[in-house]
Amino acid sequence: MIDLRSDTVTRPDDAMRTAARDAEVGDDVYGEDPTVNELEARVADVLGTEDALLVPSGTMGNQVAVRTHTERGEEAILERESHVYKWELGGVAQHSGVQTRPVDGDERGVVAPEQVRDAYVEADGHRAGTGLLALENTHNSKGGTAIAPEAIDAAAAAARERGVPVHLDGARLFNAAAALEVPAERFTREVDSVMVCLSKGLGAPVGSVLAGSEAFVERARRVRKLMGGGMRQAGILAAPGLLALENRDRLAEDHERARRLAAGIDQIGGLAADEPETNIVVARTDASADEVVAACEREGVGCVAFGEHRVRFCTHWNVDDEDVERALDGVERAVD
Numbered sequence: 001m002i003d004l005r006s007d008t009v010t011r012p013d014d015a016m017r018t019a020a021r022d023a024e025v026g027d028d029v030y031g032e033d034p035t036v037n038e039l040e041a042r043v044a045d046v047l048g049t050e051d052a053l054l055v056p057s058g059t060m061g062n063q064v065a066v067r068t069h070t071e072r073g074e075e076a077i078l079e080r081e082s083h084v085y086k087w088e089l090g091g092v093a094q095h096s097g098v099q100t101r102p103v104d105g106d107e108r109g110v111v112a113p114e115q116v117r118d119a120y121v122e123a124d125g126h127r128a129g130t131g132l133l134a135l136e137n138t139h140n141s142k143g144g145t146a147i148a149p150e151a152i153d154a155a156a157a158a159a160r161e162r163g164v165p166v167h168l169d170g171a172r173l174f175n176a177a178a179a180l181e182v183p184a185e186r187f188t189r190e191v192d193s194v195m196v197c198l199s200k201g202l203g204a205p206v207g208s209v210l211a212g213s214e215a216f217v218e219r220a221r222r223v224r225k226l227m228g229g230g231m232r233q234a235g236i237l238a239a240p241g242l243l244a245l246e247n248r249d250r251l252a253e254d255h256e257r258a259r260r261l262a263a264g265i266d267q268i269g270g271l272a273a274d275e276p277e278t279n280i281v282v283a284r285t286d287a288s289a290d291e292v293v294a295a296c297e298r299e300g301v302g303c304v305a306f307g308e309h310r311v312r313f314c315t316h317w318n319v320d321d322e323d324v325e326r327a328l329d330g331v332e333r334a335v336d
């Protein structure tokens with residue numbers, strides 16, 4: 001199986017496994033795991049934030065951010081196709097008692113400042129008011145679009161004009177940085193918290209990191225504990241995470257392979273694919289996406305339905321050039 005379902009399927013290499021085995025560890029709930037502390041400091045440095053917090057998953061990172069930023073009953077302005085809104089089991093309501101106020105980003109998932117201003121609700125005797133704006137970069141549902149830092153800044157500025165904190169779901173932020181050739185820290189300038197995944201394209205087996213000010217991370221650490229995310233000798237996870245962080249320099253390879261994959265898919269009858277911006281290729285089909293996915297699976301190619309007539313393929317570090325060619329042959333056989 002050439003597994004293009006997601007970049008979440010990436011597997012640790014031998015170096016990561018050895019690092020996990022040899023990691024110096026301590027009890028991270030007491031802040032005593034030296035390897036976790038090193039990873040958190042390293043990620044904060046890379047993102048240009050004061051501090052950072054290791055969390056078991058990107059979902060927990062986002063949900064800890066929502067709970068840390070908001071009061072119960074407040075509203076969160078979310079892009080309608082964002083992961084926080086669409087794929088976290090209603091977590092903003094379940095964990096934080098927050099109401100969602102979805103807005104429709106443009107075709108690339110960009111939320112305009114005026115949309116933030118229009119969606120903003122002032123707290124008064126009847127309304128709890130807006131407690132958060134959450135943005136996403138790259139935008140998964142829109143096809144891994146790499147949103148320019150200026151667009152993040154503009155939407156965030158509109159929220160901050162009204163004292164509303166901003167969270168950036170940067171599960172694939174390093175893909176955006178690589179695609180736009182902009183340092184990752186450039187995207188965090190106007191936001192109050194950012195979550196990045198080590199376990200996706202970077203290849204770590206487990207782990208994401210939530211970053212922000214010292215005060216934010218201190219509060220977020222308590223929320224993580226509340227959610228059961230306080231980990232003990234988590235250096236076992238942080239050590240491969242440190243190696244994964246250095247993989248951000250190779251993400252452009254995944255993007256190149258995604259371009260090759262999309263060009264090949266676009267040549268296959270019944271499928272169309274635009275040139276991808278990062279490692280996510282979205283193919284459009286008049287057939288049922290579920291049927292295309294099932295047929296591809298039978299031909300040894302993993303992909304996922306991304307709506308009724310869209311199929312997503314993700315390149316990642318376990319996919320090489322030959323895999324891309326073999327995957328194209330498999331997809332062609334599948335749709336024949």
Ligand SMILES: Cc1ncc(COP(=O)(O)O)c(CN[C@H](C(=O)O)[C@H](C)O)c1O
Nearest residue numbers: 006008057058059060083087140169171
């Ligand atoms: C933008 C974004 N933010 C957060 C997450 C959650 O990360 P994890 O909880 O899976 O570590 C994901 C995972 N995305 C996964 C995938 O793309 O296969 C699935 C859909 O959950 C994500 O794409």
